[in-house]
Amino acid sequence: MTPKLYSADLSPAVRASLLAIRALGVDVELVPVNLMEQDHMKPEYLKMNPFHTVPTLEDGDFAIWDSAAINIYLTEKYGKDDSLYPSNPEARAVVNQRLFFNSGILFPRMGAIVASLLREGAKTVSKDKADSLTQGYTLLETLLERSTYVAGEKLSLADLSIIATISSANVLVPIASNRFPKTTEWISKMQALPYYEEANQTGLNKFIGMVKSKLASGIIELFVIAAENDVIRSVHAKMPLTLHGYNLSPPVRATLLTLKALGLEYNHIPVSPAAKQHLTPEYLKLNPLHTIPTLEDGDFVIYDSHAIIAYLADKYADGGALYPKDVEKRAIINQRMYFDCGTMFPKFIEVIRAFFAGAKTISKDFIARITEVYILLETLLENSTYVAGEELSLADFSVVSTVTSMNTVVPLATNRYPNIIKWIERLQELPYYFEGNQEGVDKLAAAIKSMMS
Incomplete structure (x- = not known):
């Protein structure tokens, strides 16, 4: 049975999945969801996805939503190889971190502007929202200064998710090529993909039309912020893991719960954002996004709690009950x-x-x-x-x-x-x-x- 993707390509999240489907060469039936007609609020849709979001994937009796979760599921179940989502725990952890960076930083900041236009009737992009999104651009530029693609030297699912968001964000707050040269160069690479036009640009054009219809005179106002001057260890390894963070933070606590559930030894180095300890040169060298927590495992460093805990489960428990390898459960x-x-x-x-x-x-x-x-x-x-x-x-x-x-x-x-x-x-x-x-x-x-x- 062919999987079905319920979609509206005006949505960046939907386009992220369309890019992954094309990259994977998976045969998926596209089922249009008319958001203006409230198709996503109908009982049959809510039965599949009670969050009433797009996209939603239906694969036989199994249904999953959230584009990143969908893309990982499709890759693990139907992918011919692991090039887009590596099986190596360290490489996979980096891809996961970038996916969560998109989900937790880039997409919400872009979405906040869209919400102000659609729900609040705004006619311009406010300075605070533009500043917030531009800060996201700065973080992405920092990542791309270190590698050709967002998660390393090869194209991955993270690139496909982030380009769908960034190409949409660029409509709202244009990306200055002189300020973000690495991001601009990466965008050009993504646009050169043979499936980019069909999977992303077509829906992006609809998004552009929608945005321009909401903004005063169809003009997008630009505000920018000022420029800002493999050792494998067992659970009983002699050198424990090092966790940087402060337990007032929910993501730090999610990581602590995982470390304790897995019975892993670790050193805990307090990092207080209130005291600006996350902005020291030493910390920025570990984590250029200056978030907490950050995990050190020998020479390998990973940040974002969700990526960290998935890495810990994969490396030290082979997935285990907390993160089973069954593709549907993991999805x-x-x-x-x-x-x-x-x-x-x-x-x-x-x-x-x-x-x-x-x-x-x-x-x-x-x-x-x-x-x-x-x-x-x-x-x-x-x-x-x-x-x-x-x-x-x-x-x-x-x-x-x-x-x-x-x-x-x-x-x-x-x-x-x-x-x-x-x-x-x-x-x-x-x-x-x-x-x-x-x-x-x-x-x-x-x-x-x-x-x-």
């Missing part, structure tokens, strides 16, 4: 981790940034955004014991670290979210939960309380 776990990275965490961090900017209360808008996340998570947990099925997985560690952090600013109502409450209580029974997550949550709650007073 669901990946989708849930991208839900955390691209939807949950960005909404939470917006609130934290508001506090650091001097806010003393949580706005109704922020409450509404976090409530949307709670509703989606409650839906996921209606029919399963854990967020990705009936067994504990890496996705639980990512999601619980974020949702318990959200709970410190917008408390979960027991009567409204009974499934979430039961699931959290289930995770609290894990012998490593308190040290891995709750200690950091308590510190975060105290910090937020101090900022609100």
Whole structure:
């Protein structure tokens, strides 16, 4: 049976999957989804994808959504080789990190501008949103200064996801070639792919038409920010892993939970963003995106918690129960981790940034955004014991670290979210939960309380 991709190519996420399908040479039936006619809200669509997003892939009785999770699934099940998604744990971890960079940074920043045009009626791109997106360009430029493609010297799934986002973002906040020469050169490489025109440019043209119709006089205003001056180890290795991070951070706590669940020894080096320790030359050498956590494993360095924990499970547990190699189970776990990275965490961090900017209360808008996340998570947990099925997985560690952090600013109502409450209580029974997550949550709650007073 031919897999079906429910799609609307105006969407960058859909185009990322179309690029992967063409690159893989997979036979997939495309089923158009008319977003204007609310096809994605119809009962039959919601049965496949309760998040009502595009794209959604249906492969027999199996359905999966989120373009990155879809692309990984298609590659692992139908790919002729591992060139786009390497089987080597270190190379794969780098590709994963770049995919999460797209999902958690580039795509949400581009999406925030689109949302302001479509939902809020904005006629120009605001300076703060343009600045935020330009910062994303700066990070991408930093990555491309080190390699030909975004995850190394070969084309990968990460390139296909990021070009779909970046080509769309370029419509909103143009990429200056003199400021971002490596990014401009990489875009040209991607445009030279034999399937680029069909898989990305056709939908991108529709996106351009939509954007221009929403902006004043069809003119895109540009704002820019000022220029800113293989040793394989066993679990019992003598030199442990090194984790850089601060446990107030949900992504750091997701990594701590994984390390403890796998029984791995590690050194923990505190890195406090409040003290600007993530911006020191030493740290930037490890992680040019200056995020936490960062993991060192010998000479190998990887950042983004989702990529880190997948790497740890693959290398030290051969996938194991937390990240099984079954392609369908892993696809669901990946989708849930991208839900955390691209939807949950960005909404939470917006609130934290508001506090650091001097806010003393949580706005109704922020409450509404976090409530949307709670509703989606409650839906996921209606029919399963854990967020990705009936067994504990890496996705639980990512999601619980974020949702318990959200709970410190917008408390979960027991009567409204009974499934979430039961699931959290289930995770609290894990012998490593308190040290891995709750200690950091308590510190975060105290910090937020101090900022609100």
